[in-house]
Amino acid sequence: MRIAIVTGASSGIGREFALVISEKYKYDRIWLIARREDRLYETAGLMTTPAEIIPADLSDEESLHELNSKLIEEKPVIGLLVNAAGFGKFGSVESQNTEDIADMIDVNIKALTLITRMCLPFIAPNGAIINMASASAFLPLPFMNVYSATKSYVLDFTRALADEIKNSGVSVTAVCPYWVNTEFIPVAKDSPQGDSINNFLFITYPFNVVKKALEDNENDFLYSYPNVVPLAIKILSLVLPESMQIGIWNKIRHIRNLRYNQQFPEQLPLL
Numbered sequence: 001m002r003i004a005i006v007t008g009a010s011s012g013i014g015r016e017f018a019l020v021i022s023e024k025y026k027y028d029r030i031w032l033i034a035r036r037e038d039r040l041y042e043t044a045g046l047m048t049t050p051a052e053i054i055p056a057d058l059s060d061e062e063s064l065h066e067l068n069s070k071l072i073e074e075k076p077v078i079g080l081l082v083n084a085a086g087f088g089k090f091g092s093v094e095s096q097n098t099e100d101i102a103d104m105i106d107v108n109i110k111a112l113t114l115i116t117r118m119c120l121p122f123i124a125p126n127g128a129i130i131n132m133a134s135a136s137a138f139l140p141l142p143f144m145n146v147y148s149a150t151k152s153y154v155l156d157f158t159r160a161l162a163d164e165i166k167n168s169g170v171s172v173t174a175v176c177p178y179w180v181n182t183e184f185i186p187v188a189k190d191s192p193q194g195d196s197i198n199n200f201l202f203i204t205y206p207f208n209v210v211k212k213a214l215e216d217n218e219n220d221f222l223y224s225y226p227n228v229v230p231l232a233i234k235i236l237s238l239v240l241p242e243s244m245q246i247g248i249w250n251k252i253r254h255i256r257n258l259r260y261n262q263q264f265p266e267q268l269p270l271l
């Protein structure tokens, strides 16, 4: 059985990946993974490819063991693995509770790494791995500190993995968007200092991210930038002194984007 696996398929970018993969490619089945089972069924209901719903809390080691056992038992041929599950919390490290911090590290780093490792023996020779990194990976971001550091890890991990398996024919891509209009922002704002970031200028939509990511992966590109904004941030992170990068971030993160506050999340016009 040739399958695709999408984590974070209950919402936002992961959900969009599941829908576009179902539309664009011919898999026998797409495994959909996230905590909210009802939302996974909703995603599955919109797909033309049959789905397998796998409700799992990826911050929980037991869920990772269960997934590993399932892979070993079923031995699927994995054409595409998309690691999209992840979340962030706004605010200083001191303001955040230790549970949120641990979960961010567990889901964004540990689960992504272990799921990739578990899937590697089953990835088809012409298969693909797509990891959701972020433009926040390019520089240290105060008040989004742990999150941006987890995404730096994802970027480095994906980069080194691509080299390790470069002769396997597997195409590996790290996706690096700036803001995307999903539940990520309300989830991140739901923290004691959630208001420390209010500027979501240049926000884009899941479809743009996913379409570009799949194209870039097909072209064997290691990095996918959905538009010019993350690319510009990447270039600035290479040429500006780090203190200047952080200074600019600290200035712009306060500037309230009124359109975001008036109409979120579904109807925000493209900027």
Ligand SMILES: NC(=O)c1ccc[n+]([C@@H]2O[C@H](COP(=O)([O-])OP(=O)(O)OC[C@H]3O[C@@H](n4cnc5c(N)ncnc54)[C@H](OP(=O)(O)O)[C@@H]3O)[C@@H](O)[C@H]2O)c1
Binding pocket: 007, 008, 009, 010, 011, 012, 013, 014, 033, 034, 035, 036, 037, 039, 056, 057, 058, 059, 083, 084, 085, 086, 087, 088, 107, 132, 133, 134, 135, 176, 177, 178, 179, 180, 181, 182, 183, 184, 185, 187
């Ligand atoms: N939106 C942005 O501005 C943005 C920008 C750059 C990168 N990203 C990255 O893109 C990826 C997708 O985010 P999104 O924007 O689509 O946000 P989203 O709409 O909030 O989706 C996040 C997904 O991750 C899943 N998830 C979170 N915690 C989980 C856990 N403990 N166990 C299993 N699944 C979990 C959620 O499912 P359940 O809640 O049902 O478990 C959901 O399906 C993330 O890695 C994020 O860091 C987002």
